[in-house]
Amino acid sequence: xxxxxxxxxxxxxxxxxxxxxxTSSTLGLTIMRVVSAAAIPIVLxxxxxxxxxxxxxxxxxxxxxxxxxxxxxxxGVFLLFWGxxxxxxxxxxxxxxxxxxxxxxxxxxxxxxxxxxxxxxxTIIISFGDREGEGFVGLDNYDFVFSDESMLRSIRxxxxxxxxxxxxxxxxxxxxxxxxxxLRRGEAVAKSxxxxxxxxxxxxxxxxxxxxxxxxxxxxxxxxxxxxxIKSGLGLxxxxxxxxxxxxxxxxxxxxxxxxxxFAMVVLSAAIKAIPDEIIxxxxxxxxxxxxxxxxxxxxxxxxxxxVVVTYMVINAMKVFDIVxxxxxxxxxxxxxxxxxxxxxxFISNHDGRGAAIAVVLFLAVxxxxxxxxxxxxxxxxxx
Amino acid sequence: MTLTAPLPEEVEAEAPPPRGVAEEVRGGGWFVRITxxxxxxxxxxxxVGVLVTSFRPEAxxxxxxxxxxxxxxxxxxxxxxxxxxxxxxxxxFENAFLNSLAVTIPATVMPITIAAFAAYAFSWMEFRxxxxxxxxxxxxxxxxxxxxxxPILKLYSGGARLGGVPVFPDLELNGxxxxxxxxxxxxxxxxxxxxxxxxxxxxxxxxIESARVDGADHFTIFWRLVVPLSVPALAAFAIFQFLWVWxxxxxxxxxxxxxxxxxxxxIALQTLAGARAQDWHLLTSAAFxxxxxxxxxxxxxxxxxxxxxxxxAVKG
Numbered sequence: 001x002x003x004x005x006x007x008x009x010x011x012x013x014x015x016x017x018x019x020x021x022x023t024s025s026t027l028g029l030t031i032m033r034v035v036s037a038a039a040i041p042i043v044l045x046x047x048x049x050x051x052x053x054x055x056x057x058x059x060x061x062x063x064x065x066x067x068x069x070x071x072x073x074x075x076g077v078f079l080l081f082w083g084x085x086x087x088x089x090x091x092x093x094x095x096x097x098x099x100x101x102x103x104x105x106x107x108x109x110x111x112x113x114x115x116x117x118x119x120x121x122x123t124i125i126i127s128f129g130d131r132e133g134e135g136f137v138g139l140d141n142y143d144f145v146f147s148d149e150s151m152l153r154s155i156r157x158x159x160x161x162x163x164x165x166x167x168x169x170x171x172x173x174x175x176x177x178x179x180x181x182x183l184r185r186g187e188a189v190a191k192s193x194x195x196x197x198x199x200x201x202x203x204x205x206x207x208x209x210x211x212x213x214x215x216x217x218x219x220x221x222x223x224x225x226x227x228x229x230i231k232s233g234l235g236l237x238x239x240x241x242x243x244x245x246x247x248x249x250x251x252x253x254x255x256x257x258x259x260x261x262x263f264a265m266v267v268l269s270a271a272i273k274a275i276p277d278e279i280i281x282x283x284x285x286x287x288x289x290x291x292x293x294x295x296x297x298x299x300x301x302x303x304x305x306x307x308v309v310v311t312y313m314v315i316n317a318m319k320v321f322d323i324v325x326x327x328x329x330x331x332x333x334x335x336x337x338x339x340x341x342x343x344x345x346x347f348i349s350n351h352d353g354r355g356a357a358i359a360v361v362l363f364l365a366v367x368x369x370x371x372x373x374x375x376x377x378x379x380x381x382x383x384x
Numbered sequence: 385m386t387l388t389a390p391l392p393e394e395v396e397a398e399a400p401p402p403r404g405v406a407e408e409v410r411g412g413g414w415f416v417r418i419t420x421x422x423x424x425x426x427x428x429x430x431x432v433g434v435l436v437t438s439f440r441p442e443a444x445x446x447x448x449x450x451x452x453x454x455x456x457x458x459x460x461x462x463x464x465x466x467x468x469x470x471x472x473x474x475x476x477f478e479n480a481f482l483n484s485l486a487v488t489i490p491a492t493v494m495p496i497t498i499a500a501f502a503a504y505a506f507s508w509m510e511f512r513x514x515x516x517x518x519x520x521x522x523x524x525x526x527x528x529x530x531x532x533x534x535p536i537l538k539l540y541s542g543g544a545r546l547g548g549v550p551v552f553p554d555l556e557l558n559g560x561x562x563x564x565x566x567x568x569x570x571x572x573x574x575x576x577x578x579x580x581x582x583x584x585x586x587x588x589x590x591x592i593e594s595a596r597v598d599g600a601d602h603f604t605i606f607w608r609l610v611v612p613l614s615v616p617a618l619a620a621f622a623i624f625q626f627l628w629v630w631x632x633x634x635x636x637x638x639x640x641x642x643x644x645x646x647x648x649x650x651i652a653l654q655t656l657a658g659a660r661a662q663d664w665h666l667l668t669s670a671a672f673x674x675x676x677x678x679x680x681x682x683x684x685x686x687x688x689x690x691x692x693x694x695x696x697a698v699k700g
Contacts, residue, residue, distance in 0.1 A: 048562055069490035069565060077497040085603045100602060101514075104505035107498050108573055109517065115536060115570030116524055122535035133534065176423055179416050192686065193424050196431070199682035200675050201631030203650045207657055207671045208430045211437065211664060222447055224664065226433060229449040258430065263693070270694035319528050322633045326654050342530050347638065352534060359530040370526045377522045381515075 032099050036088060037106020040080045041114075044107075047072050081107075120363070126356040133352030141357035151358075154336035157249055161320055161337060164250070166313035169257045170306065173264025177272055178294065180265075191269065195262035202259070202322035209255045210327065213241040242327060245334040252335060255323050260316065264309050271305035272298060311369055318365060338362050438668035439463050445665045467669035475666060476644055477673050480652035484674075486561060487636065487648055488629045491568035492622055498569070499576030500584075500618065504606045506577070507585035508592055518581065524574040533638055536567060540639070557639075559646060564639040571635070572625050579692065583617035584610055620692020623685050627678050649674040 051068050084103045088096060126133040127141055145151050176194060180187045197205060214225030215238055223229055228238035242248050275298065283293050299306070321339040330336040330344070338358060346355025436450040441464045456462050472478040505511070506518050540557035557563030587610065595605050611618075633650040640646050642655060653674050657667060682689065 045566070048565070069486070069561070070493060074493045074497055077494065081501055082603065098511070101505050101509040101511035104509060104602070104606075105502045105511070105517070108502035108577055111498065111566075111570050112521070112524060112573055114539075115567065116527060116532055116574070117520075119532035119535035120527060122538075123531050126534055133538075172423070176420070179420055182416050183420065190420050190424050192683070194427050195686075195690075196679070196682065197427070199627055199631075199678040200431075201633070201650050201653075201678070203631075203633055203653050203657075204671045204675050205430075207653060207667055208434045210657070210661075211433055211668065212430060214664070222449070224437075224445065224449045226429070226449070226451070229451065258427065261427075266690055267694055270690075315526055319530070325633070326657055328658060339528070339530055343634070346534060356534055359528070359534070362528050363531050366526050366528055370523050373525060374519055374522050377519065 029095055029098060032091070032095070033102040033106075036084055036099055037102045038110050039084055040077070040103070040107040041110045043080055044072070044077060047076055123356045123359055123363075126352055127360045129353045129356070131351050131353060133356065137353065141353045142361075144354055145357050145361055150331055150336055151341060153334055154338050154341045157334075157336060158318060158320075158338045160249055161253060161256070161317040162314050165253050165256050165260065165317045166310045168253075169261045169313055170264045170268075170310055172257070173261045173309070174268050174299075174306070176261070177265045177269035178298065180269065181272055191262075191265060195266055197259045198262045200259070202255075203326050205255050205259055206323050206326040209251075209258070210242070213251060215240045215242070243333055248333055249335055252323050252327065256317065256320060260313055264313065267305060267309050268302060271302040275301045311372070315366060315369055318362065338365075434668045434671055437664055438467055438672050439465070440665065441466065442663070442665040467665045468673070471666055471670045471673060475652070475656065475670060476647075477649070477652055477670055479644070480647055480649045481673065481677075483640075483646060484630055484648040484650075484677075487564055487568070487640065488626055490561075490565045491572070491629045492625045494565065494569045495572040495576050495625060496618060496622055499573055499580050499621075500611065500614070501606070502573075502577050503580035503584045504602075504610055506581045507587075508605075508610075509602060518577075521574050521577050525578060527574075529571055529635070532571070533634075537638060559639070559641045559643075561640070561646075564636065567635055567639050568625075568629050568632075572628070576621050576625070579621050580614065580617055584614055587613055616688060616691060619685065619688040623681065623689045624692060626681060630678050 048069065051072060081103065085100070088100045088103055091099060128137065128139075129135050130137050146155075176191075180190055183190065200208075211224070212226045214223070215228055216223050217240075218237055223232055223238045225241075227241060231238055241251055279301075280293060280297060283297055288296070319339050320337055321343065324330050324335055324337050324340045325343065327333070327335070330340055336344075339362060342355050342358040342362065345351045345358060433450050436453050437445055440450070440453065440462055444462060453462055506514060537558070540563050557566070591609065591613075592605060595609055600608075631650060633654060636648045636651055640648065640651075642651050647655070653667075653670050656670055660666060
């Protein structure tokens with residue numbers, strides 16, 4: 001099986017002769033580039049806002065709203081691109097080619113700048129501020145992050161999440177992918193069923209597993225949760241699973257493992273199938289046992305893919321929020337995690353400075369991965 | 385088959401390897417099948433539990449575990465649709481379902497369109513800073529959205545000033561659908577641009593070249609040639625984004641709010657789980673209402689989803 005996406009070949013030199021700028025004021029050119037980049041997002045936004053405002057006043061129903069958004073969102077966006085492109089056509093030959101790319105790429109860049117780049121900088125600044133995010137309190141907020149008992153627990157818990165979840169999910173995924181590869185029939189169905197939880201929301205999955213973990217003290221009704229049901233069946237008294245510190249953290253991690261193993265399995269399965277059969281056959285002929293084939297050939301061959309999968313899962317585990325939030329009572333149950341603490345402080349306790357500081361800590365933890373991603377990307381580009 | 389692989393007769397002529405576990409694994413024998421069956425069963429049990437419970441009347445749910453239903457499958461006293469009726473009507477889940485649709489569909493189609501244009505430019509157009517800008521996009525892939533929440537919320541509710549001069553107008557987008565569409569569009573753009581650029585950039589340059597030689601301009605090439613060829617990648621990303629937005633809790637909570645009017649399925653379910661934690665007959669049916677559409681999308685379009693995941697992650 002070959003990957004469906006090859007490395008992109010070097011972009012061809014388009015016949016730019018008639019369009020290459022010869023003499024042009026750089027300032028004028030820059031202004032035109034900025035305008036063409038920003039024009040579409042601004043017009044799109046204005047269109048949506050006007051129609052939305054109108055709809056809101058008219059007390060229209062959801063369908064009209066969504067319908068308008070789709071029409072404007074797709075049709076409108078396309079029309080805007082087409083229109084702006086036509087406007088660029090009207091520009092003099094000399095600068096047309098220099099401005100046009102900004103029509104295509106500009107809107108994305110402007111949106112990213114406003115909604116991602118600016119906020120990152122702003123959050124860092126706010127993290128040095130007070131409760132409203134204004135002023136300057138030095139490192140007070142960071143001091144809080146590393147000294148408050150609940151925060152320290154959240155850091156400990158998050159470390160647990162990022163070690164255990166990727167490890168277990170990748171191991172099960174790898175094992176399942178390897179075994180499923182040998183099935184003569186039913187491989188697709190089996191993989192599909194393991195993969196299915198990925199389609200479910202974290203909220204839905206948490207509700208699902210809370211049923212399994214559900215607890216009623218003896219004498220207060222039958223235990224309808226699977227785990228306590230098994231215990232009752234064995235004649236043991238039920239446990240309040242989700243309140244048992246610190247093991248309740250593991251139970252929450254199980255939920256994420258349940259969801260994410262399918263992802264690991266699917267990606268690793270594709271990687272395993274990409275290993276040329278000859279290599280494996282040759283090893284078997286040389287007398288290697290199945291375990292040796294697995295350890296010495298399969299795993300090293302797909303090592304880069306394993307790295308990608310593990311990295312992705314580490315990042316997701318670092319950002320885990322929904323599961324802990326839905327179960328609730330994080331402080332009482334001692335199940336806090338960093339992302340959940342951030343929302344707790346920013347959204348619920350309304351302390352912008354602390355919320356921002358926690359977000360920055362999370363960001364710092366993710367930066368090594370960002371650097372690694374960029375490096376990998378540049379290596380791939382260099383091979384083109 | 386290569387020259388190193390033995391002919392079937394030669395293998396049998398050698399001493400047959402011991403039929404231990406290892407050989408069973410290789411041959412796809414009983415060990416493989418049993419292990420797979422066990423793992424699949426373990427994976428299915430949670431969902432089956434929810435499904436079964438959602439169809440059982442409240443009284444029965446509270447008295448017996450759902451597994452006891454296995455012995456009474458044909459007992460009509462065991463099954464009911466009342467839970468679903470309750471969830472949709474008084475639980476407000478019908479409204480929440482519509483809200484989820486109203487949020488998710490625009491939040492899927494907008495980023496795809498914008499990203500497709502940008503991906504084409506990054507692949508096939510020449511402009512200064514192209515490489516650096518794309519590296520920035522790659523870097524943005526892992527920025528946690530927690531970093532963006534506070535400032536965007538402030539932008540939405542108060543606008544932005546630079547030294548007293550309003551740079552961004554106060555539009556009061558908090559709690560509006562427009563606000564959440566924009567937020568989701570922005571959060572989905574890095575991955576969209578990255579995936580689509582990988583795909584579009586790998587289209588054979590000969591096709592693009594011959595179109596240019598025929599005098600087509602960039603817009604025509606993009607619209608008439610590149611987009612139809614990119615349907616697999618567009619579909620794969622559309623599915624990612626759809627599932628991600630539909631299943632999202634945090635962004636909806638922060639930008640749209642938890643009012644009865646505005647809340648999406650995830651928020652409605654979470655509120656229910658908090659307020660009526662022991663009403664499992666309701667919780668499970670509500671959970672299933674929230675799951676049915678993504679599951680349908682998933683099962684129907686699995687192929688594209690998987691192809692999208694593996695492309696770019698697998699280095700052959």
